[in-house]
Amino acid sequence: xxxxxxxxxxxxxxxxxxxxxxxxxxxxxxxxxxxxxxxxxxxxxxxxxxxxxxxxxxxxxxxxxxxxxxxxxxxxxxxxxxxxxxxxxxxxxxxxxxxxxxxx
Amino acid sequence: xxxxxxxxxxxxxxxxxxxxxxxxxxxxxxxxxxxxxxxxxxxxxxxxxxxxxxxxxxxxxxxxxxxxxxxxxxxxxxxxxxxxxxxxxxxxxxxxxxxxxxxxx
Amino acid sequence: xxxxxxxxxxxxxxxxxxxxxxxxxxxxxxxxxxxxxxxxxxxxxxxxxxxxxxxxx
Numbered sequence: 226x227x228x229x230x231x232x233x234x235x236x237x238x239x240x241x242x243x244x245x246x247x248x249x250x251x252x253x254x255x256x257x258x259x260x261x262x263x264x265x266x267x268x269x270x271x272x273x274x275x276x277x278x279x280x281x282x283x284x285x286x287x288x289x290x291x292x293x294x295x296x297x298x299x300x301x302x303x304x305x306x307x308x309x310x311x312x313x314x315x316x317x318x319x320x321x322x323x324x325x326x327x328x329x
Numbered sequence: 330x331x332x333x334x335x336x337x338x339x340x341x342x343x344x345x346x347x348x349x350x351x352x353x354x355x356x357x358x359x360x361x362x363x364x365x366x367x368x369x370x371x372x373x374x375x376x377x378x379x380x381x382x383x384x385x386x387x388x389x390x391x392x393x394x395x396x397x398x399x400x401x402x403x404x405x406x407x408x409x410x411x412x413x414x415x416x417x418x419x420x421x422x423x424x425x426x427x428x429x430x431x432x433x434x
Numbered sequence: 435x436x437x438x439x440x441x442x443x444x445x446x447x448x449x450x451x452x453x454x455x456x457x458x459x460x461x462x463x464x465x466x467x468x469x470x471x472x473x474x475x476x477x478x479x480x481x482x483x484x485x486x487x488x489x490x491x
Contacts, residue, residue: 228425235491239339242367242395246339249418255425262448305448309455316486317425318456319433322367323340324443324491332482340491343442346467346474353474430481433489434442 229256230317233308237264239322241273244287246321248276251283258285258315260308261300265293274298331358335424336432338369343434347372348381350432355386362428364420366392369434370399373407382409390414437462438484440477442491444468449490456488 232247234240244259251257257280266273277287277298288303288311289295295302303311312318334354338347351361363381365372370391372378382389393403393415403415425431437460439453453462463484465477481487 230425239367242398243339245394246366246418246421250422250425253419253422253426255422305451306455309452312452312456312488313458317431318486318488319337319339320489320491321339321433322491323342324446324449334478334481340442343467346442346472349472349474350477353478357475357478359478430484430487432440432481432487 227254227256228316229258229314230319231258231260231312231315232319232321234259234261234321235263235324236322237267240264240266241269243321244273244276244280246319247285247287248280251280251285256285257283258311259287260303261287261289261291261294263291265291266298269298332429333360333362333427334430334432335428336361336363336434337421337424338363338365338372338434339367340434341368341371344372344375344377346434348377350434351381351384351387355384360386360388360428362388362420362424364390364392364416364424365395366418366421367395368399370396370401373410378407379409382414390416390420392416392418392420435460435486436484438480438487439464440487440489441466441468442489445490453490
């Protein structure tokens with residue numbers, strides 16, 4: 226049975242490459258999800274958009290708690306409580322990169 | 330038999346934990362795989378990186394794309410690695426599928 | 435389900451909330467890596483005993 230993995234992105238310097246990592250697991254036949262917290266995505270180019278689309282095409286998704294990412298980049302809105310419930314269903318949880326104290 | 334340990338490294342902050350956990354795991358007979366991605370590929374420049382790679386029962390690889398995107402030349406292979414260890418995100422999949430315990434640092 | 439929550443830094447309120455939810459109705463333990471000299475052997479005992487380990491930031 227395919228494993229389920231969820232990446233948590235809390236730092237804008239790490240998010241776009243982290244989504245590439247999430248896609249990497251999707252390619253390995255896992256259900257792969259990402260959650261963008263705290264930050265609005267910046268410098269999103271066609272390559273990054275394709276990565277997000279591919280994660281979705283492979284039955285994963287990229288969620289966000291930030292409204293701007295829903296409006297500008299079409300990410301799926303999620304609340305903190307919903308993230309927690311989703312994580313309960315995951316085999317692998319990846320708190321990705323580093324947390325900055327100012328959450329930027 | 331001791332459980333195997335896979336470590337997915339994404340932070341450049343915790344080389345001491347990577348080394349500490351790996352040494353402790355190997356000492357009790359565990360097989361360890363460490364995969365460095367994104368900014369953690371800067372840790373290849375640490376003086377103790379080659380020693381980590383040389384440890385018995387430890388498989389170390391890095392994401393070549395990350396290394397390149399962090400400003401390094403992929404032909405400039407870090408001491409301790411060879412070209413086969415300049416790898417892809419598939420190594421993360423190997424950690425998840427083939428190792429008993431999963432850690433993120 | 436035995437869960438191990440490992441902390442690399444002091445968790446903020448959001449992380450505490452997530453830990454609360456994922457730990458609900460489960461046998462959850464924690465290990466603090468954010469100390470001068472972590473006992474890696476003790477941590478590995480806990481990792482080996484757990485069904486899942488989450489290394490929070």
